[in-house]
Amino acid sequence: MKVVIAPDSFKECLPAADVADALARGILEVAGDARVDLCPMADGGEGTVAAMVAATGGTTRTVDVWGPLGAAIRARFGLLGSDRTAGLPGELGLAGAVGRRDDGDEPARSPVVEMAAASGLTLVPSQRRDPLRTTTYGTGQLIAAALETGCEEIIVGVGGSATVDGGCGAAQALGVRFLDADGRELPPGINGSMLSAIAAIDLAGRDARLDAVTLRVACDVTNPLTGPEGAARVYAPQKGATPETVERLAEGLEHLAMMIRRETGRIVAGERGAGAAGGLAAGLAAITDATLEPGAALVADAVALPARLTGADLCLTGEGRLDAQTGAGKTAFAVARLARAASVPVVCIPGRADADAPDAFDAVRPLVAGDVAEHDALRDPAGWLARRAAEVVGDHAAGRL
Numbered sequence: 001m002k003v004v005i006a007p008d009s010f011k012e013c014l015p016a017a018d019v020a021d022a023l024a025r026g027i028l029e030v031a032g033d034a035r036v037d038l039c040p041m042a043d044g045g046e047g048t049v050a051a052m053v054a055a056t057g058g059t060t061r062t063v064d065v066w067g068p069l070g071a072a073i074r075a076r077f078g079l080l081g082s083d084r085t086a087g088l089p090g091e092l093g094l095a096g097a098v099g100r101r102d103d104g105d106e107p108a109r110s111p112v113v114e115m116a117a118a119s120g121l122t123l124v125p126s127q128r129r130d131p132l133r134t135t136t137y138g139t140g141q142l143i144a145a146a147l148e149t150g151c152e153e154i155i156v157g158v159g160g161s162a163t164v165d166g167g168c169g170a171a172q173a174l175g176v177r178f179l180d181a182d183g184r185e186l187p188p189g190i191n192g193s194m195l196s197a198i199a200a201i202d203l204a205g206r207d208a209r210l211d212a213v214t215l216r217v218a219c220d221v222t223n224p225l226t227g228p229e230g231a232a233r234v235y236a237p238q239k240g241a242t243p244e245t246v247e248r249l250a251e252g253l254e255h256l257a258m259m260i261r262r263e264t265g266r267i268v269a270g271e272r273g274a275g276a277a278g279g280l281a282a283g284l285a286a287i288t289d290a291t292l293e294p295g296a297a298l299v300a301d302a303v304a305l306p307a308r309l310t311g312a313d314l315c316l317t318g319e320g321r322l323d324a325q326t327g328a329g330k331t332a333f334a335v336a337r338l339a340r341a342a343s344v345p346v347v348c349i350p351g352r353a354d355a356d357a358p359d360a361f362d363a364v365r366p367l368v369a370g371d372v373a374e375h376d377a378l379r380d381p382a383g384w385l386a387r388r389a390a391e392v393v394g395d396h397a398a399g400r401l
Helices: 014-031 048-056 090-097 137-147 168-173 191-198 209-210 231-239 243-264 276-286 293-300 305-309 325-328 332-341 376-377 380-397
Strands: 002-005 034-037 059-066 072-079 112-113 153-157 177-179 200-202 214-221 291-296 314-317 346-349
Touching: 002 014, 002 305, 014 034, 014 048, 014 380, 048 059, 048 112, 048 153, 048 293, 059 137, 059 291, 112 137, 137 153, 137 168, 153 293, 168 177, 168 276, 177 376, 191 243, 200 243, 214 276, 214 293, 231 243, 231 276, 243 276, 276 291, 291 293, 293 305, 293 332, 305 332, 314 332, 314 380, 325 332, 332 346, 376 380
Parallel strands: 002 034, 002 314, 112 153, 153 214, 214 291, 314 346
Antiparallel strands: 059 072, 072 112, 177 200
């Protein structure tokens, strides 16, 4: 029996790799000869690097960059491994699927950059959160470090940001200059407060290595850059913006979109996903011709999930909460579509499931159900994940799925 395990993280509870490990242990308790292929997943937000490194047997590297407020921090990026079709039996299956950490030299593989590692909201104390002051400069430094690997492709996950700078900070770290009306260069670390001051964009010094690299941006949302559903009006309040700040940021992003169109010819304002990470997705698209892709689908492609599903008897996925938003492209929904395409039964084991969740799975077995209250599940999430996985395998063997 081959089981592919492809869950997302349970936010603020367990990372995706730990969720996958717990599900695998439950399977092996009742089917010790099962072949389990651990494929932790993500949608471009926090945990994307960890999930993809674990899923492919990759490595990580650590570099010094600017944090969201300009202070020096250490941040990691990943290098995908080649072990994308593991799935060995028993405990070897668990060990074989877990990525290894190594800051030494490795053969160049596709780097994975997670903007949350350098410019994420969790890096800013709650009392200091203000998207007028935060910058993506450190994310640009991470991308520059990834370019040092000699790669042909870079994946950038853009969820969980503290910023609404339209990606200008990141662009500066990659050699782009922004000038004000007097022709003076704006200082490094452009933030949301400076957007309306941009009068010209100088691409002459842009890192030439970007011309030889495909940049794929994993967007965890589909919002455009501007308008009522744009980056400022929808997400800036979550990053500490007051109503007045929201309007200032919205005006700044509209001005930036106009400048990008004038200087590069690219119309980014309404592109699907351009508003991700406070407009970082739009900024990267403007200066690198990056492709903006649904995060979960991009990650699935990068870790070769379709190939790993070939010949599988069962697929398990999961996320913290299964609800109406799941069908908008969250990880569990993306996994279900791929499993169905491969004619593999797919079961979702979420933390909890709402009544409006999409009917995309052969079965849904939430941790919080029946006599199991939320506080019970939170006390031992790994244990309950293992129990639910064991129940699913039992039902599968009995033909009840």
